Amino acid sequence: MPIVNGTVTVLEPPEGYVVDFDNPQMQYVVESYAIVAVEMTLGFLFLIQRLYTKTVIMKSFQLEDGVVIFAWFFCMGTQICGLMGLAHGAIGRHAWEISLEKYTFYSRIILAAPLLYAIGTCAAKVSLALFYRRLNPNKVFQGFVYFTLFVCLSAYTSIFFSLLFACKPVAASWDPLLAALPTTICLNRGGIYLAQAVIGIVTDVLLLALPVPTVLKLQMPNKQKLGLVGIFGVGSITIVTSIVRLIILLPSLTTADQTWVIGEGFMWIFVEANLLIMCCCLSTLRRFFKHFAPRLIGEYSSGSNSKPHSRGFSRNHGQRTFGSGGAKRTLDTLMNTKNDDGGIPLSSIDEMDKHVGHVSTNAKALVRDSDSEEAIQFERSVQVTYENRDDRSVSGEVAAARGYEGTQAHQPRVWTGKRAPGAH
Structure with a gap:
């Protein structure tokens, strides 16, 4: 080990470099603290x-919520390690200006x-994959979800143990004197960091691509589309x-001045570790803002501000058929803000398309507390009058009730003479 100005270091300074242990050169320290x-x-x-949102508003704490907390603790641990290195002057300085x-x-x-970062990153991505399970029940999609889960768990488990047992003896990983012995064998840890x-x-890329096919099918107001695009944009x-x-890691594989180049790498780890947690928490933002500021995301509460829409008509006043609005319900299910209990029963008018007649509807809105999961409930009756081939008039009435949330509750449904796909 070289001795510089009476201090043992791991590297000798370049020729002409003036070493100052009291005021050494530093980089990315202030920027890291700010980030x-x-x-x-x-x-x-x-x-x-x-x-x-999950515990108070929705009262539904799920497996992925616990995994997110787990991920946050380990991502915080990673950042604390980086901050300790900065505070002790071990990161962001030249190795020849650092004592042994x-x-x-x-x-x-x-x-x-x-x-710590391998565990935290893996947990955050597993949480997203568990969340995606509710997006689409299609077996192919579910297969891709579980494939992504397997890739995340197996890859990061391999990384964890490769780093932990990179040296023989293991203590050489944190003891530079032991690592310098000729009998010590170490893997190329730079290559592991690269992997x-x-x-x-x-x-x-896998997690970003997974929900795209289903998201493209969604139909919703522009504000909600922008919000959903923002989720995947982040x-x-x-x-x-x-x-x-x-890119930053590549030069560090060929330099001995590791303590200097690692400063920039840690700065980006600070950014990425927190972005991972924020991405995991974006899925509940819609429900959160729907509770506190519904107009901000294009929703309307069940209070006085939504009176113009409480008669069962949407803002565009367009006609809808039975089975429509599936995309909106898909979004609600994806964000776990609504438990859909099935469509309006159509069994009593299954043979309606064999006759010619007239259909009229009446709807009455039952307004509930705006904080409840079913903000507005509709009681709808459908009056059907039709004639058979013998010119005999028969009339019947089909009554159905169903709760709708948000803007979906404001959209009437008119039977068009054909059964909608997916109707029961």
């Missing part, structure tokens, strides 16, 4: 929003942070951060 202050706050607020003691601390940080970044990009940002981190 952490903003991103950690946003990530925590998003998590609180999700937990409040601080470099040993850096070695421990650089081992613990990737291990971790590539796996992150691949799994991000998700694509993690792909960008993973690519940037990969």
Whole structure:
């Protein structure tokens, strides 16, 4: 080990470089603190929003919610490791301006942070995959969801154990003196970090592509479309951060001044770790704003502000057929804001299309508390009068009741003479 100005270091300074242990050169330290202050706050607020929506508003705490909390703890652990490295002067400085003691601390940080980040990243992506299970019951789609789950779990498990047992003996991973011994055998940890970044990009692409086919089928107001596009737009940002981190890692594979180049890498980890949590919490934003600010997302509450729409008509006053509005219900099911209990029974008018007649409808809105899951309930009666081939008049009445949420509750349905697909 070289001795510089009476201090043991792991590298000798370049020729002509003036070493100053009291005021060393630093990079990405102030930027990292600023990013952490903003991103950690946003990530925590998003998590609180999700937990409040699921436990207080929806009263439905599910498996993926627990996995998100698990992911947040480990992503926070990763960032705390980075902050400790910055605070102790072990990250963002040249290796020849760091004492051996601080470099040993850096070695421990650089081992613990990737291990925690592998667990946190995997948990966040597993949470998204578990959430996607409710998007589409199609067997092919479900197969892709479970394939993505398998890829995430197996890949990040391999990364975790590859990093943990990269050296023989294991202690050489955090002890530079032990790592310098000729009997010590270590894997190329830079290659493992590179593989971790590539796996992150691949799994991000899989998770981004999974819901696209179903989302394209949704029909909803423009504000809601923009909101949904925003959800997946933010998700694509993690792909960008993973690519940037990969580009930054490439030079670090060939340089001995690891403590200097890792400063920029940690800065992007701070960004990506919090974005992962925010992406996991975006799915409940619609329900959250529907509860507190429905007009912001194009929804209408059941209070006085929605009176013009409480007669059973939508804003466009267009006619709808039985079985319509499926895309809206799909969105509600996707966001887990509504438990759909099936369509309006049509068994009593199954043979209606064999006759010629007249159909009239009456609808009465039953307004409930705006905080309930069924904000508006409709009681609808359909009066059917038809003639058979013997010119005998028969009249019947079919009554059905069903609860609708949000804008869907304001849309009347008129039987058009043909059974809609999916009707029972």
